[in-house]
Amino acid sequence: MKNRRSLFALPYVVWMALFVVAPILLVVVYAFSSAAGGATLENFRDMGGYWVVFLRSFELAVVATAVCLVIGYPISYLMAREGPRFQRVATVLIMLPMWMNFLLRTYAWMSILENTGLLNRLFSAIRLFDLVNAVSGALNSAFGLKLATDVQYFQMINTSGAVVLGMVYNYLPFMILPIYSVLAKMDRSLLEAARDLGASPAAAFRRVILPLSLPGVLSGVTMVFVPSVSTFAISRLLGGSNVMLLGNLIELQFTGSSYDPQLGSAISLVMMVIVVACMYVMNRFGEGEEQAVML
Amino acid sequence: MNGKNRFGGRLAMVLTFLFLYAPIFVLMVFSFNDSSSRTLWKGFTLDWYGELFQDGIIINSLYTTLLVALLSSLIATVAGTFAAIGFFNMKRRVRTPLMTINNIPMTNADIVTGVSMCLLFVAAFGAWNSFAQQMNEANGTSLPSLAMGFGTLLIAHITFNIPYVILSVMPKLRQMDKNLVEAAQDLGCTWMGAFFKVVLPEIKPGVVNGLLIAFTMSVDDFVISYFTAGPTTSTLAMTIYGMTKKRISPKINAVSTLLFVTVLLLLVIVNLREMQQSRAKKDPRRAARSAASSRRGTILGAGALAAVLLALILLSRQNNSRVVNVCGWGENIDPALIEQFQEETGIRVNYQTAEGNETMYSKVVLGGSGYDVIVPSDYMVSQMRQEGLLAELDFANIPNFSLIDDTYKHLSYDPENLYSVPYTWGTLGIIYNTAMVDEPITSWSALFDPQYAGQVLMINNPRDAIGVGLMYLGYSVNTTDEGEIREAYQLLAEAREQGVYQSFVMDEVYDKMEAGEAAIAVYYAGDFLAMYENNPDLAFVVPQEGSNWFVDAMCVLKDAPHKEAAEEWINFICSTDACLANMDYIWYASPNVQALADYPAYYEELYGEEMDPALYAIMAAPEEVLAGCEAYDALPAETNDLYKELWTVLGIG
Numbered sequence: 001m002k003n004r005r006s007l008f009a010l011p012y013v014v015w016m017a018l019f020v021v022a023p024i025l026l027v028v029v030y031a032f033s034s035a036a037g038g039a040t041l042e043n044f045r046d047m048g049g050y051w052v053v054f055l056r057s058f059e060l061a062v063v064a065t066a067v068c069l070v071i072g073y074p075i076s077y078l079m080a081r082e083g084p085r086f087q088r089v090a091t092v093l094i095m096l097p098m099w100m101n102f103l104l105r106t107y108a109w110m111s112i113l114e115n116t117g118l119l120n121r122l123f124s125a126i127r128l129f130d131l132v133n134a135v136s137g138a139l140n141s142a143f144g145l146k147l148a149t150d151v152q153y154f155q156m157i158n159t160s161g162a163v164v165l166g167m168v169y170n171y172l173p174f175m176i177l178p179i180y181s182v183l184a185k186m187d188r189s190l191l192e193a194a195r196d197l198g199a200s201p202a203a204a205f206r207r208v209i210l211p212l213s214l215p216g217v218l219s220g221v222t223m224v225f226v227p228s229v230s231t232f233a234i235s236r237l238l239g240g241s242n243v244m245l246l247g248n249l250i251e252l253q254f255t256g257s258s259y260d261p262q263l264g265s266a267i268s269l270v271m272m273v274i275v276v277a278c279m280y281v282m283n284r285f286g287e288g289e290e291q292a293v294m295l
Numbered sequence: 296m297n298g299k300n301r302f303g304g305r306l307a308m309v310l311t312f313l314f315l316y317a318p319i320f321v322l323m324v325f326s327f328n329d330s331s332s333r334t335l336w337k338g339f340t341l342d343w344y345g346e347l348f349q350d351g352i353i354i355n356s357l358y359t360t361l362l363v364a365l366l367s368s369l370i371a372t373v374a375g376t377f378a379a380i381g382f383f384n385m386k387r388r389v390r391t392p393l394m395t396i397n398n399i400p401m402t403n404a405d406i407v408t409g410v411s412m413c414l415l416f417v418a419a420f421g422a423w424n425s426f427a428q429q430m431n432e433a434n435g436t437s438l439p440s441l442a443m444g445f446g447t448l449l450i451a452h453i454t455f456n457i458p459y460v461i462l463s464v465m466p467k468l469r470q471m472d473k474n475l476v477e478a479a480q481d482l483g484c485t486w487m488g489a490f491f492k493v494v495l496p497e498i499k500p501g502v503v504n505g506l507l508i509a510f511t512m513s514v515d516d517f518v519i520s521y522f523t524a525g526p527t528t529s530t531l532a533m534t535i536y537g538m539t540k541k542r543i544s545p546k547i548n549a550v551s552t553l554l555f556v557t558v559l560l561l562l563v564i565v566n567l568r569e570m571q572q573s574r575a576k577k578d579p580r581r582a583a584r585s586a587a588s589s590r591r592g593t594i595l596g597a598g599a600l601a602a603v604l605l606a607l608i609l610l611s612r613q614n615n616s617r618v619v620n621v622c623g624w625g626e627n628i629d630p631a632l633i634e635q636f637q638e639e640t641g642i643r644v645n646y647q648t649a650e651g652n653e654t655m656y657s658k659v660v661l662g663g664s665g666y667d668v669i670v671p672s673d674y675m676v677s678q679m680r681q682e683g684l685l686a687e688l689d690f691a692n693i694p695n696f697s698l699i700d701d702t703y704k705h706l707s708y709d710p711e712n713l714y715s716v717p718y719t720w721g722t723l724g725i726i727y728n729t730a731m732v733d734e735p736i737t738s739w740s741a742l743f744d745p746q747y748a749g750q751v752l753m754i755n756n757p758r759d760a761i762g763v764g765l766m767y768l769g770y771s772v773n774t775t776d777e778g779e780i781r782e783a784y785q786l787l788a789e790a791r792e793q794g795v796y797q798s799f800v801m802d803e804v805y806d807k808m809e810a811g812e813a814a815i816a817v818y819y820a821g822d823f824l825a826m827y828e829n830n831p832d833l834a835f836v837v838p839q840e841g842s843n844w845f846v847d848a849m850c851v852l853k854d855a856p857h858k859e860a861a862e863e864w865i866n867f868i869c870s871t872d873a874c875l876a877n878m879d880y881i882w883y884a885s886p887n888v889q890a891l892a893d894y895p896a897y898y899e900e901l902y903g904e905e906m907d908p909a910l911y912a913i914m915a916a917p918e919e920v921l922a923g924c925e926a927y928d929a930l931p932a933e934t935n936d937l938y939k940e941l942w943t944v945l946g947i948g
Contacts, residue, residue, distance in 0.1 A: 005486075006389075009381025012374055012457065013393065019454045020399050023411030030414055053947055075311050078304040090308065092562055097315050099558040103517060103535045104551040107543075108318035111325070111333040116810050118321065118334050155749065158798050172315070222402070230404030233517065237539060240798030241755065244946050247406050252946065254410060254522065254661060257653035257756055258939040261414065261661065268407050275404060 027272075030265035043266035050249060050267065054274075057246040060160055061229035064167035065175075068224045069217070071168070072175035076216075077209075079176075080183035087184065094173050102170045106237050109166055113156040113238070120153040129153070158240035166234040167224075174223035182216030183209070222279060229275060246271050319555060326548030332810070333543065343549040350546060351633075352646065356534040358608040359445065360514060363530065365601055367452035368509035374453070375460025375509075376502050380494070382461065383468045400455045401462075408455065409522030416447050416523065417661060424854070440854050442665040443525025451523040452513045459512060460505035467501035526658045527620045527645055527665040540650060541625035542805040561600075617642040619860040621668045622649055622658070624847075625802040626825065627719075629880035636867050642860045650801045651756035659684060659852065666852055667861035673846045674758065676715050677708035677929035685714040686853045692862040695869035700888035703846055707928060715848035716865050719883035721820045722916045722924055723759060723843040726804075730832045731814035739767035739838045741815055743790040752807060752816035753787070755799040757942035758927060759843070760787060763817055766840050773928045777937060784941045791948055799946075808833060819845075820913050821883030827910070835913050841923035844916070846886070884915040891915055 034040040079090050097105060112118045123129060129151050136147035156162055186209070194204040232247030239245075246267065253264030326344075330337035347353060382390050382397075400408050420441045427438035471494070479489040495502075517532035524530060529537070531550070538547050617640075625648045633644045647666070649655035652675040659666065659679070671679060679685050690696055696716055703717040727736050731750065742751055742763060754760050762772045764783025774780060790796065797813050805822070807813050809829045823835040849868065851861045867873060874890035875897050877883075885891050894914075898906040916924070930938070 005384040006381050008377045009385065009393070012378035012381070015374070015454070015457075016393075016396050019412065019415070019450060020396060023408075023415040024399070026414045026418060027407070027411045049944060050947060071311065075308060078308055081304070088566070092566065093312055094315070096555075096558065096562065097319060098515070099511070100319065100551060100555050101515065101517065101532050101535060103532055103539065104322065104547065104554075105318055107535070107539050107547065108322045108551075110539075112318060112321060114334070114810075115812050116334060121334060169314070169318070172311075226402070226404050230406045232406065233536060241796075241800075241946065242798060242948065244948060247404075248946070249943070250406055250410060252943060254413065255654065255657050257651065257657070258943045259653065259657040259660060260939060261417075264410065265414065268410050272403065272407050276402075279402065 027265045027269055030262050031269045032266075033262055035260070035262055043263050044270075046263060047266060047270060053244055053246055053249050054270075056160070056243070057229050058274075060164055060167070060243075060245065061225050064164050064171065064228045065221055065225045067164065067168050068172050068175040069221065072172055072220060073179055073213075073217070076176050076180035076183055079180050080186070091177070091180070094176055098173050103233055103237075105170060106166050106234055109162070109169065110157065110237055113162055113165075115153045115155065115157065117157065119156065123154065124152075157238060158242050160239065160243050162238040163235050163243050163245075166238040167228045167231065170234065171224040171227060174227075175220035178219040178223065179213060179216040182213050186212055218282060221282065225278070226275060230271065319551070322548045323552045323555065326545055326552045328545060328548075331543075331545060333545070333806075334810075343545040344553075346544075347546045347549045347553075352529070353531070353534055353546065353550065354608055355645075356529045356531045358605065359448075359528060360531040361601055361605055361608075363445070363448055363452055364510050364513035365605070367449055367456050367513050368506055371453050371456035371460050371509045372502060372506040375457040375505060376464050376498070378457065379461045379464040379468060383465065397458050397461060401458050405516075405518035406522075409451070409519040412447075412451050412454070412519070413443075413522040413661065416443050440856075442527075442854075442856075443523065444528045444665055445524075448520060448524040448528055448530070451519050452516065455516070455519060456509035456512060459508045460502070463505035463508060464498055464501040467498040471497045525665050526622065526647060529647070537625075537648060539803075541648070541802040617857070617860055618645055619643075619668065619857050619864050620645045620647065620666045620855075621670075621864065622647045622655060622666045623670045624648060625650070626805065626822070627670070627847075627881050627883070629877045631880075632868070632873055632876060635873075636864065640860075640863060640867075642863065644864070652758065653756055665856070667855040667857045668849055668851055668864055670718050670847050670849050672927070673706065673708040673848065674927035674929045676848050676850060678935075679850070680709060680714050681929060684853055686851045686855060686858065687713045688716070688851060688865075689862060692859070693866045693869065695866050698869055698871060698887050698889060700886050700891070703886040706846065707926070708846075709848070715850050716869060717886035718847045718849050718868065719821065719877075719881070720844070720846045720886055721883050721914070722837050722920065723762075723817065723819055723845065724823070724835050724837045725815060726808055726818050726823045726826065726833055726835050727815045728808065728811060728813075728830070728832050729834050731811065735834070736815065736836055737839050739763055739840055742817060743767070743786050743795065745790075745793045745795060747815055748794045749797050750814035751790075751795050752798055752800050752804055752813045753791075753796045754817040755801045757938045759817065760799070760945075761938060761941065762843055762927070763787075766838070766842060769840065772843060772925050773930070775931060775934045777934075780934070780937060780941070784945065788945055791945065819883070820916065821881055824882035824910060824914055837916065837920050837924070841925065844921055844924035844926050846926070847883075878914075882914055 031043055032039055032041070034042060079087055082090070110117070114120070132151050133149045136145075136151070137149045139145050140147055140149065190208055190212070191204055194208045195201070199207065229245075230247045230250075231245060232251045235243050235245045235248055250264050250267050250271075252258050253260045253267070325333055325336075327339050327341070328336055329340040329342070378397075382393060385393070420443070424440045427440055430436050430438055475493050475497070476486075476489050479493045480486065484492065515532075517530075517536065520530045521533055521536070524533060535547060535550070538544065619642055621644055623646065627648075628646070633646055636642065637644055649658060652672050655669060655671060656675060656679070659669065676685070693716060699717055703720065705712045709715045725736055725739070725741060727741070729735075732741075732747070741747060742753065754763070761780065761783050764786045765772050765774060765779065767786065768779070768783055770776075770779045770783070798807075800807065800816070804816050804818050805826055808816050808826050811830070811832075820835060820837075823833065827833050827835075849865045851858055851865075855861055868877070869887060871887055871890045871893070874885040874887040875894060878885050878890060878894055879897065879901065885894075895906045895911055912920075
């Protein structure tokens with residue numbers, strides 16, 4: 001009886017074999033073959049030249065994830081302490097921007113950060129640049145420094161800072177929501193018990209709340225880190241072409257100007273392996289429960 | 296908890312919300328701006344909304360997005376529910392590895408999922424198409440050739456949606472009392488009956504939740520669609536990405552505002568209903584009824600909204616049976632011509648754009664194509680011709696070819712002129728902002744000069760960018776000497792290292808040069824004239840070292856699905872009237888000899904003033920300028936590989 005009903009999964013198992021497993025195998029096959037068709041390791045030999053991009057992608061993704069955590073954890077914690085009505089409205093407010101396509105939200109930052117953008121216009125309107133130039137001038141004459149005194153704008157767009165900002169902006173809700181949903185479900189009496197038993201607020205947080213919220217944190221970190229490390233649209237829009245990330249490198253080989261799907265596959269494969277390894281190591285710290293905290 | 300603490304917490308939350316909403320607010324405000332500037336307020340208007348609804352590309356992509364979201368979420372919900380029941384009834388030993396595979400699309404980076412499925416489709420269609428071709432030739436059958444498109448997009452969306460459905464149905468199955476099904480069966484129910492009467496009601500919240508998540512994921516997806524939709528199908532997200540790479544129009548802001556307001560309204564309605572429901576909770580019977588009706592109402596409401604939208608779009612679309620898929624450059628055609636052609640012939644034009652020759656080539660090769668007409672430049676025509684990608688044209692269907700100046704026929708890229716019809720021609724040069732540089736620019740050296748650090752926009756395609764280096768060094772743009780090419784690359788790499796380049800751009804150049812974001816750019820003469828209309832401080836120069844002279848030509852792909860319509864389109868575009876209108880819109884010189892000669896008169900009639908001869912000379916470069924220019928030839932494969940390699944390394948920085 002039991003076995004017969006498990007047959008319901010059969011069509012999907014076939015589907016998975018065709019559209020999940022086969023594509024990944026193809027990536028592996030492409031990664032180890034040359035454009036002419038033979039087997040080769042050449043694609044991986046070329047990889048050495050791209051370690052800068054790997055480093056940069058992982059670095060920016062780690063920074064973005066850390067910033068999301070530093071902002072997201074306290075916000076989730078504060079939210080969970082509020083009344084049910086407030087919590088409800090706040091959750092909706094955090095989810096709402098996610099319903100708007102992330103490209104639109106990223107594009108909005110372009111107009112804000114550009115050299116002639118809103119922020120620089122604002123700075124110029126409040127005469128911030130005059131002030132900066134005056135201060136630099138004074139410092140120059142006082143200490144013989146060579147600071148620029150003709151600053152007309154701050155360079156914000158097309159920098160790695162702008163890319164990190166874009167990642168944080170887009171993925172912050174992915175950090176807040178899982179942490180919040182774990183904290184909101186947490187049994188308050190545990191905290192009270194800890195306090196009753198003489199724990200200081202800090203100790204109660206460290207020994208009760210933090211460990212209990214860890215699954216939410218891990219889930220949030222994964223949900224921010226993976227899209228950050230592989231993005232190509234955010235770096236393209238906010239980094240100009242000055243901040244090439246792994247995603248851009250892969251896109252370049254498939255639909256961009258350097259058509260070479262074999263190399264693109266090799267880069268994808270290496271990225272996939274590193275990301276899976278990171279996730280595995282990280283999840284060893286938590287309970288490797290296969291339950292992603294959904295919205 | 297003391298009040299001060301709470302105040303601080305709330306302040307932090309308000310700041311976070313401000314951070315989340317400020318950019319959206321900016322987008323919305325500027326959708327009403329009476330100017331195409333994204334940062335200067337010029338007054339209130341609703342024009343962008345009007346234009347939005349007339350923009351066939353945006354409306355079409357909205358239709359695709361909704362249709363694929365609706366279909367994929369419904370299919371995924373049914374398939375995922377059955378799969379979850381199947382998994383649930385499996386032995387743990389079998390289930391665990393299958394669940395791991397099921398989780399792959401959720402945990403993998405989107406780009407890897409997208410790229411891997413793209414490879415699968417390319418490989419499968421490649422195999423099928425060559426098989427079909429052989430069969431057709433040998434047995435006279437007419438097996439169709441396949442290309443990526445709506446079908447592959449749908450498969451991809453179903454694939455990444457099912458795991459979310461399983462994830463949301465599985466916990467409900469675990470919570471269900473197993474004895475219920477057995478009890479129903481003991482009482483004489485068939486298993487199917489038990490499923491519909493007992494299991495389904497129990498797991499319904501999970502199924503509904505799965506459906507909603509799947510729908511949201513599908514609407515929100517960009518990356519996977521980008522790699523699996525093929526070149527002729529476009530979702531809203533893909534269209535937006537395409538738009539951000541061109542002259543940015545506030546139509547984007549209008550789209551965002553409408554989307555945002557729609558979602559906001561939906562959420563408000565849902566929440567109001569649920570609040571009513573919680574108020575009704577005091578009376579348990581009423582509560583149960585209102586809860587059920589509220590949930591049903593919400594889903595019905597959302598479903599009805601989507602259906603109404605689809606129907607509206609279907610009605611507003613001219614649903615012509617004949618279609619032609621055209622791939623051109625951004626800002627490179629007068630949209631009125633597309634409208635006119637559609638009205639005259641009843642053929643719907645699906646107009647897509649590519650950023651540059653190399654990008655278009657990737658799309659044609661990787662996408663299994665689907666385009667009918669493409670507009671590559673000379674050297675790319677040659678390369679594609681040699682690779683057997685182009686179809687021979689039937690010039691009997693293109694009588695207007697006779698209007699084309701003989702100078703542009705039988706050129707080296709198509710010596711017998713079997714494959715191409717010239718579309719436009721022009722020169723590459725330097726565009727600079729006279730208010731931002733001290734002295735007129737006359738040499739390519741400005742592009743490598745640290746004095747202009749952060750002020751230069753380098754062109755974002757390998758042939759032109761490395762070509763600039765070659766021209767500056769006095770080498771031929773068609774050199775195959777590795778040393779010379781590497782020397783040119785070195786110039787670019789050093790300038791990049793010194794921070795000369797603000798960015799590498801293609802059509803983003805319009806916005807940036809018009810707004811004074813950058814002082815110097817490398818781009819094409821026609822586009823300069825379009826920018827000059829909006830910023831008279833700009834100037835154009837063909838540098839003293841000489842430059843590139845190019846012809847963009849219309850070609851039909853060998854596996855084009857609509858060859859006849861394609862030739863009709865080409866013939867239409869070659870007519871003198873179309874060439875005049877097009878020249879007036881895109882400012883690229885036409886190879887139609889009469890249109891080019893008549894243009895100044897046409898301009899005078901249209902605008903009531905004489906055309907500045909200097910501008911005409913930029914559009915249609917005179918003999919003496921062209922004498923110093925060289926056309927690109929197709930390069931041998933090993934030189935192409937060198938270009939690709941250097942280009943990738945240059946991008947890394």
